[in-house]
Amino acid sequence: MKDMKRTAMSEVFRQGDRVEIYCRSKDESWESYMDAYVGLRGIVSDPDSVINDPEALVRVTLDGTGGTHRLPQDCLRKVGKDRADGTKNHPVP
Numbered sequence: 001m002k003d004m005k006r007t008a009m010s011e012v013f014r015q016g017d018r019v020e021i022y023c024r025s026k027d028e029s030w031e032s033y034m035d036a037y038v039g040l041r042g043i044v045s046d047p048d049s050v051i052n053d054p055e056a057l058v059r060v061t062l063d064g065t066g067g068t069h070r071l072p073q074d075c076l077r078k079v080g081k082d083r084a085d086g087t088k089n090h091p092v093p
Contacts, residue, residue: 012051013046015046015048018042019042019060019076019077021037021039021071021075022077023038024038027072027075030072037069040062041062042060042061043063045061046058058071058072058073060076
C-alpha cells in the first residue's frame with residue numbers, strides 16, 4: 001500500500017489533466033459519501049496551474065455529475081491524453 005501511495009503522491013497534477021478516482025483515500029478529509037466517486041473520471045480544475053504540494057487537495061470537476069470536488073491526491077491518477085469529448089488534454093493556461 002505504501003508503494004501505491006508513494007507513486008500516486010509523486011505525480012504532479014496540472015490544471016486540465018484528465019484523472020480517475022481509482023481508490024478510496026486514506027486521507028482524513030475523505031468522507032464516506034465519497035466512496036460513490038471511486039471509478040469516476042474528471043478534469044483537474046484547480047486554479048493553480050501546477051499542484052506540487054502532495055498534501056494539498058485537488059479540485060476535480062467530475063464527468064457527468066456537474067459537480068466539482070476537492071479530493072486528496074492519493075486517490076487520483078492521470079488517465080489518457082484526450083478529454084472525454086475527444087479534444088487533446090492540454091493544461092489550461
